[in-house]
Structures are given as C-alpha cells and as structure tokens.
Amino acid sequence: MRAFVAAAVLAVSSLSGMSASAQTVEVGNVKYESAVDLAGQKLQLNGAGIRYKFVVKVYTAGLYLTTKASTTAEVLAAPGPKRIHISMLRDIDGNELGKLFTKGMEDNAPREEFVKSINGVLKLSEIFASRKQLNNGDNFSVDYVPGLGSTVLLNGKAIGETIKEPEFFSAMLRIWLGDKPADTGLKEALLGVKKARRN
Template structure:
C-alpha cells in the first residue's frame, strides 16, 4: 500500500499515533531477589500502587522481600507513617522463619523507633502482636505476610488468611516505623521502600 500525503493511510497513521500518545502508561512489575513484585494491588474498592520494594538481609542471609503499597506514592517517610490512607507492607519470606524470631525482630524494631514512654503506653497492643505472630506459627519460604495499615490501626494477613487486627492508630504508626523510622530494620531497605 502506497502512503500518499493527505491520503487515507496518512490519516489513519495520525489517528493511531494520537491514540497511543494519549494512552496511559502502566509500569511493569518489579523484581527483587528473584521475587516478582506487582506494581499494583487491588484491595476491595482501593487500588494500591507500589511505593517501593527491597530486600531484608540479616548478616548475609536473605530473609524477605518487603514491598510497600500506598494509595499515593511518596518519598516522605513521616507522611507515609502518619497517613490515614490504606497502606500495605507485604513481606515475602525467602527462608523459613519461626514465629518467635519474627516477633522478636518486630519487637526490637518497635523499641528502636519508639520512646520508652510511648512504648509503655503501647504495651498491650505489642503483646497482641506477639499473640498474632504465634498464631501464624512458623513462616515458610514463599509465605506472604501482609500488614494493612489504616486510620484505625493494623490488620495482619498470612497467605491471604486474616489473622486479626490491632485497633490502635498509635501502635500502627509505631509498627510502620520498624521499616520507615529513624532507626529502621535496615537503612537500605528503608531507602528502597521510599522509592529512592
């Protein structure tokens, strides 16, 4: 087919180019340590977008891939911690971890990023977290633990199965600081979760 200036073929090409220029660009899924990290998640009526994802290591051992999903992307840790919007911290295990080790890591992170006075006030929800981790039991390689933060507190889901909620906004903020606080579990992971 010949392209004649001003002809039908040229007009179709212009229309197609205009349509493609106006089409939304969808980001591809990410990959971290061989784990596929979706760029978007749907949670009920909410659409969540990947803010950032990274690898948690302990010494030289790969422990889990963490991915932070939000309604609106942000590089501001304080804004993400204090937000009332839905946020999801997804942990995909890269090795077997018993519930005591997982709980200890979370409790240590709470202590490292919370004043002693505030920590004393959060004693009861911290105990509830330990109980929920015990109910999960040993997490196996490939398991996924979701921590869903909202205005009321945090819900914990293991492999798609709800484990329970902790309805305490102050505790939810403290728990999110485990990864995004001033003394995070791992500085490079915090940077990755913030999309940097």
C-alpha cells in the first residue's frame, strides 16, 4: 500500500512539474509566461524569439494576443489588448535603440500610418534617450489597450505618457512583423510559424 501511495505521489509531482514548466517558454535564458492578464483580459503568448544582429544576440521578444495569429494581418486585426515584451541580452545605447526602432517603423509602416504615429515615435525616442543605456537583463513592454492607447513599461514600471494614437502600436509591431523585419527568424517565431532558437 505504501508503495502504491508513494508511486501516486510521485506521479502527481511529475504532472505538477510538467504543468509548471508548460506555463513558461524559455528563450535565450529568458522566461516568458504562456499567459498574462492585461486590462482585465487574458492574453496568450503568440510566439517568442531572439533578435540576432549577425551572430550576436541582441534581445528576446514575446508577443501576447487575445487570440492566436499566424500572419501579420491577423496580428494587426486581432481584437482586444496586445503586448510586445522585450528583454535585453546585451548592453545597448538608448539613443541607438530608439533610432533603430524609428527606422524599423519608417521602413515597414504605410506612410499614412507612420505619419499618424509620429507623436508616439517621438515619445518613445525621448524615453530611450532619457535612459541613455539599456543593460543586459533590462526589459521593457509596450501594452496596447483599445480606446486608451499604448503604455511603455521599463522593468515593469510605466514610464512616460500614454501614447493615444492606435496607429503607433501597429507601426511598432511592423518593426518585427513587416515586409522588412528586423530579423526574419524572429518574425517567424513571433507568429508561431517556426520554433524559436532557444539559445
């Protein structure tokens, strides 16, 4: 009887461990929760991956949506709140990152969308410029809530004013999901069409 109970406890422990590990996805030694709450809604991790520049790992990124999407059009059209979460894998100058993001938006967003996003682009650049440097281990998120706008969080704390233009968040997502993405492998990972390189 004791052997049976011990076996049962071991089985339950194994299942608990599996469910705990299933709640996070690890990419580049960074853990992403499989689900998060935002504005009273549950968002699912659509995909996560690593941004490489040549062979250097720059950051990891994870995309959260209310419903699964496997194309850029589906992501942009997805209803409800959305989140993009970035975790730095190396030190980078804040101004440099701001310029790269601005260029990524300009290269990928339709002109009209980019023009309507200018206010948000300037605010994002100011945030990065004031930070001067993002260090390995720092993270930031941009949360979009329909009707309210986009909030930038640095290491979990909201920073700067809410960016009200909805076009800004769409233009920003195109940095990674547009026709000229920052990293093709990362685009596929965020869309969940290809497993991310974990290291």
